[in-house]
Amino acid sequence: MTYCVGIKTREGLVMASDSRSNASYDQVNICRKMHTFIDPGERVFVLLTSGSLSCSQSVLTLLRRDFDQGVGLATAGSLYDAARIVGDQVRKVSAMDRQALEQDAYKFNVHILLAGQIRGQPHDLYLIYPQGNPLQATEDSPFLQIGECKYGRPILDRGVRYDQTTLEDAARYALISLDSTMRSNVTVGPPIDLLVYTRNELGISRQRRFTDKDPDLLAINAHWEQALRRAVQELPPVQFDEVETPK
Template sequence: MTYCLGIKTRDGLVMASDSRTNAGFDQVNVARKMHTFEAEGERVFVLLASGSLSCTQSIVTLLDREFREGRGLAAAETFYDAARAVGEQVRRVALLDREALERDDYRFNVHLILGGQIRGQPHELYLIYPQGNPLCASDDSPFLQIGECKYGRPILDRGIRFDRTTLEDASRYALISIDSTMRSNVTVGPPIDLLVYAAGELRVSRYRRFNGKDADLMAIHSQWEAALRKAVQEVPEIDFNPPPDDP
C-alpha cells in the first residue's frame, strides 16, 4: 500500500509521498514514489505513483526515456498535454502487462499524480487514472490523493484552502496527513518525500526526505497528538438530558 498527495495553492504546489511497499505479509520494502522531470527555467514536473511497483517503474522509465529524447513531457505544449502524455504511457504499460497480470489474478491498478509548471503557464495538478485519463485539481478541490487516502483526508478537508493556505502551512498539513495515515495503517511508512514548488520558480529547490527517526517528523507527530488531545478537552461538554419519567 502507499499514500501520496498533492496540494495546489495560489502560491504553488506541495507534493508528498511515503516509501513503503510490500510483496506479501512477510516482505516489506522501501521504494521512492516521487519522481521529478526538470528542464530548469522551462518546465518542471513532479510525479507521484501508487499501485503495482513493477508497473509504475515501467511507466517512469518510459517517461524518463521520452524526456531525455525531447519527447513526451519535454515537448508537451500545455500541462493538459503533459497529463495526456503520462496517460499514454499508462495505457502502453497496460497493453504490455495487463493480460498477464490479470491471468494470475493481479489487477492492473496504477494511479499517478502529476504536478508542476510549464513556462508562461500556470502551475497545475492532475490525477491520472489506470485507464490513462486525467483529472485536474481545482480551486474548490485543491488537493489530490492516491493510495490509502481515508486516514489523511479529514485534516486536508478542514484545513486546505486554495486562496488562503500558504505553502509553509500546506507543507505542515501534508506531513500531518501522512503521519495520521502511518498512525492508523502500517502499510504506509517512511521515508517521507516532501517537495515544495513555488509558482514561477521553474526548478526544484525545496525538497526533503524524512526517515522514520527524523527529529522534525517525530516532533510534528508528538505535537499534533498533544494539540489534538488538548483541543478535545476544550470542546464544550456534552449535555445529556435526564431520561423521561416512566409512564
C-alpha cells in the same frame, strides 16, 4: 500499500509520499515514489506513483527515456498535455502487461499524481487513472490523493484552501495527513518525501526526505498529537437529556 498527496494553492504546489512497498505482510521494502523531471527555467514535473510497482516503474522508464531524448514531457505545451502524455504511457504499459497480469488474477493498477509548471503556463495538479484519463485539481478541490486515502483526508478537507493556505501550511497539512495515515495503517510508512514548489520558480529548491527518526518530523507529530488532545479537552461539554430512572 501507498499514500501520496498533492496540494495546489495559489502560491504553488506541495507533494508528499511515503516509501513503503509491500507484496505481502512479510515482504516489505522501501521504494521511492516521488520522481522529478526538470528542465531548469523551462519546465518542472513531479510525479507520485501508487499501485503495482512493476507497472509504475515501466511507465516511469518510458517517460524518462522520452524526456531525456527531448520528446514526451519535454515538449508538452501545458500541464493538461503533460497529463495526457503520462496517460498514453500508462495505456502503453497496460497494452503490454494487463492481459498477462489479469490471467493470473493480478489487477493492473497504476495511479499517478502529476504536478508542475511549464514556462508561460499556470502551475497545476492532475491525477492519472489506470485507464490513462486525467483528473484536474480545482480551486474548490485543491488536493488529490492516491493509495490509502481515507485516514489522511479529514485534515485536508477541514484545513486546505486554495486562496488562503500558504505553502508552509500546506506542507504541514501534508505531513500531518501522512502521519494520520501511518498511525492507522501499518502498510504506509517512512521515509517520507516532501517537495514544495513555488509558482513560477521553474526549478526545485525545497525538497526533503524524512526518516522515521527525523527529529523535525517527530517534533511535528508530537506537537500535533498534543494539540489535538488539548483541542478536544477545550470543546464545550456534551449535554445529555435527563433520563428518568425506572422505579
